[in-house]
Amino acid sequence: MNAAADASGPIIVIDDDQTMRRACEAALRRSGYQVETFPDGASGLERAKEVRPGVLITDLKMPGMSGIEVIHHVKEIDPDIVVVVITGFATVDTAVEAMKGGAYDFIPKPFTADELRVIIRRAVERHRLSMEAKRLRVEKEAQARKFVTFVSHQLQSPLGAVQQYLEVLLHQMGSEIPEKHRQWIDRSSKKIAEMLKIIADWLTFSKVEGGTLATERKLLRWQDLAAETLESFVTTAVEKQVTLVNEVPDDLPSIIGDESALRMLLSNLVSNAIKYNRAAGRVTVAAEADERVVRLSVTDTGIGIAADQLPHVFEEFYRVKDGSTVGTGGTGMGLAICKKIAEELGGDMRVTSEPGAGSTFTVVLPREGIQTNAPSKLN
Ligand SMILES: Nc1ncnc2c1ncn2[C@@H]1O[C@H](COP(=O)(O)OP(=O)(O)OP(=O)(O)O)[C@@H](O)[C@H]1O
Ligand SMILES: [Mg+2]
Structure with missing residues (x-):
């Protein structure tokens, strides 16, 4: 086969x-x-940026x-590009330094055409193998995710059934049930509810990821979505002694998107802003x-997020690991879902935060009449 x-x-x-x-050419x-x-x-680097070669000499x-x-x-452009260095006899030390810096191989001068070809054939093969390994890794990951989604889906009904049986049990035993037993059943029921939430969040996430959640494109008014969402959190806010303020201007232009997905996005943000707030x-x-x-x-006056945690809060199942989330309950999927929904609608999510003072989560979406396939350009 031709190399x-x-x-x-x-x-x-x-x-x-x-x-x-x-000579090389x-x-x-x-x-x-x-x-x-x-x-x-x-x-050479300018061109490498454009064409992403497999091998660079x-x-x-x-x-x-x-x-x-x-x-x-x-290596900054693309760590998978295989680099081969050409070096004079006197610079073997530098060649070693180059290898440490990420070069794959070196050719000492002078060299024959055949020597060059042998080394380059190896470098090309190396690149092919690393591309193949990457492809297999991605495929394997996709299969693992599919499996998790399938199992999650299958677990939903039996877990729901167990939860219902527990409720029936509690109901049937009425006041005769010893307090300790009631506590056990309550705890089991809570654990099952937590599992069902993880499952529901995962299924929602894989739906947005698969492009089957935010599919509708309808003209929507943020004013209405914001007012209705805040309304639905009034009881939770009162319990946490948090005041809800709506400052969405009435003359805000409409956006185009999927209504239920955007409601979910906004609900996740408001829910967090209340949950991670202070009295x-x-x-x-x-x-x-x-x-x-x-x-x-959505701005809150809550606990804030440390700068080193901030880049991770949109990752799946990520919860801040500094003790601030203890006792708050949650799966760490809310923001991952928000970001996927925003991206699916051609937009993006941003966050700024100051520990101890509060956070602002921002959804950026193309306004009515603007078509974009380049979410990263929005800011
Ligand atoms: N407004 C906020 N203020 C401070 N920390 C926040 C805020 N919103 C999110 N976080 C941090 O980011 C993490 C991820 O948030 P996310 O909404 O994805 O998950 P969660 O709230 O833990 O669980 P759930 O999936 O139930 O929403 C949270 O665990 C919390 O540590
Ligand atoms: Mg949340």
Whole structure:
């Protein structure tokens, strides 16, 4: 089989010596590889960013950007690019340094076309294998998730049935039941309710992930969604002695989205803002718009989130690990679901927080009439 068949994209060669560039190009082309050559690190890296080559060859000693720096930048662009360095006899030490920096192999000068080909064939094979391993990993993960979803789904009915039996048992035994037994049944029932919530959250999450939850596209008024959501939390807020404030302006432009998914998103945010608040605290829902997006924010005066935890709060099953969530109950799926819903609707989620002072979670969505497939551009 032609080795070139396994190469992904062109091989990029960076060398300030024109004779060397030509020699490499000729030798590799003869083996059927596509080759692009560059006289310096900057131009070679620019191209690497565009084409993401499987293999990149760089000279070590060059004026301007050195080969070691090139390797460093290549690894930032894509750690899967396999780098081979060309080095003079006197610089074996530097070659070792290059290998430590992430180069896969080195070719000492002078070398023959055959020597170059052997090393590059190995590098191409290495890249192919790491791509294959990556693909298998992704496939395996997808299968594992599918399995979890299937098992979760199957557990729902039996768990629901057990919960009902416990309720019937409590009811039938009435006042004759010893207090201790009543406590045991209550505890079992609570545990089952927790399991059912994890299952329901997981199933919701995999639905949004699979693109089957936020499917409707309807013109919606945030004002109505915010008012109705806050209304549904009045009792919880009173219990926690938290005041709910609606500051969504009446002239806010409409958004386009899935009503029940957005209700779920907003409910998760308000629920958190109450749950992680303090007594006599406040939860404020506000909004603003510019010509492209509508930003809806939920601000609380609660416990806040430490800066090192902040990047993780949108991850599945993540709960802050500093003791602040003790006794609050939750599966850590609420925000992961929020983020997926926002992304599904062409938007995104943001968070800012100050420990001890409070947090603001913001949903950014394209406003009415704006079509976008690039959520990352919204801010
Ligand atoms: N408004 C907030 N203030 C402080 N911490 C918060 C706030 N919202 C979320 N968090 C932190 O982020 C974590 C993840 O939130 P998320 O809503 O995903 O899960 P949860 O509230 O723990 O459980 P549930 O799945 O029931 O919503 C929480 O456990 C909490 O530590
Ligand atoms: Mg939550």
